[in-house]
Amino acid sequence: MICVKNLSKRYGDFAAIHDISFSVDKGEILAFLGPNGAGKTTTMRILTGFAPATSGTAMVAGFDIFENPMEVKRRIGYLPEHPPLYLDLTVSEYLKFVGKIKGLSGQRLTSGFNSAIEKCNLGDVTGRLINNLSRGYRQRVGLAQSLIHDPEVLILDEPTNGLDPKQIIEIRDLIQNLKGEHTVILSTHILPEATAVCQKVVIINKGQIVAVDSPERLSSQLSHSERLAFTIAKKESFNAQKVLSLAGVTRLTEEPGKAGSFIVETQQGCDVREKLACTIVENGWGLLEMRPLTVSLEEVFLHLTTEEKGVQEV
Numbered sequence: 365m366i367c368v369k370n371l372s373k374r375y376g377d378f379a380a381i382h383d384i385s386f387s388v389d390k391g392e393i394l395a396f397l398g399p400n401g402a403g404k405t406t407t408m409r410i411l412t413g414f415a416p417a418t419s420g421t422a423m424v425a426g427f428d429i430f431e432n433p434m435e436v437k438r439r440i441g442y443l444p445e446h447p448p449l450y451l452d453l454t455v456s457e458y459l460k461f462v463g464k465i466k467g468l469s470g471q472r473l474t475s476g477f478n479s480a481i482e483k484c485n486l487g488d489v490t491g492r493l494i495n496n497l498s499r500g501y502r503q504r505v506g507l508a509q510s511l512i513h514d515p516e517v518l519i520l521d522e523p524t525n526g527l528d529p530k531q532i533i534e535i536r537d538l539i540q541n542l543k544g545e546h547t548v549i550l551s552t553h554i555l556p557e558a559t560a561v562c563q564k565v566v567i568i569n570k571g572q573i574v575a576v577d578s579p580e581r582l583s584s585q586l587s588h589s590e591r592l593a594f595t596i597a598k599k600e601s602f603n604a605q606k607v608l609s610l611a612g613v614t615r616l617t618e619e620p621g622k623a624g625s626f627i628v629e630t631q632q633g634c635d636v637r638e639k640l641a642c643t644i645v646e647n648g649w650g651l652l653e654m655r656p657l658t659v660s661l662e663e664v665f666l667h668l669t670t671e672e673k674g675v676q677e678v
């Protein structure tokens with residue numbers, strides 16, 4: 365549905381984005397994850413036709429964004445970083461105005477309006493001036509204007525920015541409900557947002573993509589080795605050598621702050637669970653727990669966006 369190839373944008377000598385390529389399938393939700401200044405907004409502005417690219421191509425819903433910008437715009441709903449609101453209109457006046465400039469009229473305008481109001485939970489404020497709304501409600505109005513023409517593709521620049529925790533959950537639910545019918549790209553620096561809502565994550569840093577994968581696969585990519593934690597009841601009789609001598613085990617450490625808990629590192633692809641469990645039982649150490657340790661996306665993110673380490677090493 366969206367295919368971006370070798371997209372670059374330069375401001376003078378400065379490359380805001382450099383050689384970016386990724387794709388999003390129909391019905392998929394993709395997170396653009398990166399720190400401030402990474403190039404998320406720049407990429408979104410190019411995809412929505414608000415800014416030209418210096419080089420590269422992008423297709424949205426089968427149309428080239430540079431050759432057929434109007435066709436692309438018809439199929440895109442865009443929530444910019446700063447929602448484009450007219451503060452002296454009421455919510456209802458504003459949304460109807462936006463619906464009309466997006467080409468809706470009559471029954472299509474009414475149903476688009478009602479559905480956007482319902483999806484964004486704006487029923488109680490339709491008659492209020494946008495100027496008098498709280499920031500979270502303004503954000504919802506911004507989201508409603510992006511949805512009103514029921515676009516195939518939604519591009520949402522930090523959609524939960526400025527919302528309270530309850531509203532964040534509501535907006536995430538809303539975005540999740542768009543999955544399948546709509547194709548969504550959203551940007552965020554909030555890592556749990558990417559894991560909570562998206563099937564695919566593009567991590568971008570200093571204008572370049574450092575990783576593209578599912579949240580789960582990104583976590584497992586990071587660890588060169590696999591790790592298991594186990595807890596035993598009889599720490600006094602534990603013999604580390606017996607565990608270290610198992611084939612595939614590379615390291616054994618105590619889990620900090622947890623008496624009787626240890627972490628075993630093994631070579632990649634080596635499953636020692638069965639042998640380890642037998643060893644613990646045969647030696648009478650009292651196996652209480654055994655679990656695999658996964659790396660959180662936070663760790664991947666920090667790893668991928670620090671100076672020293674790039675995705676090449678992963």
Ligand SMILES: Nc1ncnc2c1ncn2[C@@H]1O[C@H](COP(=O)(O)OP(=O)(O)OP(=O)(O)O)[C@@H](O)[C@H]1O
Pocket residue numbers: 375379380398399400401402403404405406407445553
């Ligand atoms: N019009 C412009 N002129 C010059 N530099 C620009 C312009 N627009 C963006 N940039 C630069 O391009 C880089 C990428 O900016 P962008 O807004 O895309 O980042 P972002 O990932 O959206 O960051 P944030 O998380 O803070 O919103 C930044 O260094 C920014 O200063």
Ligand SMILES: [Mg+2]
Pocket residue numbers: 404405406445521
């Ligand atoms: Mg931005």
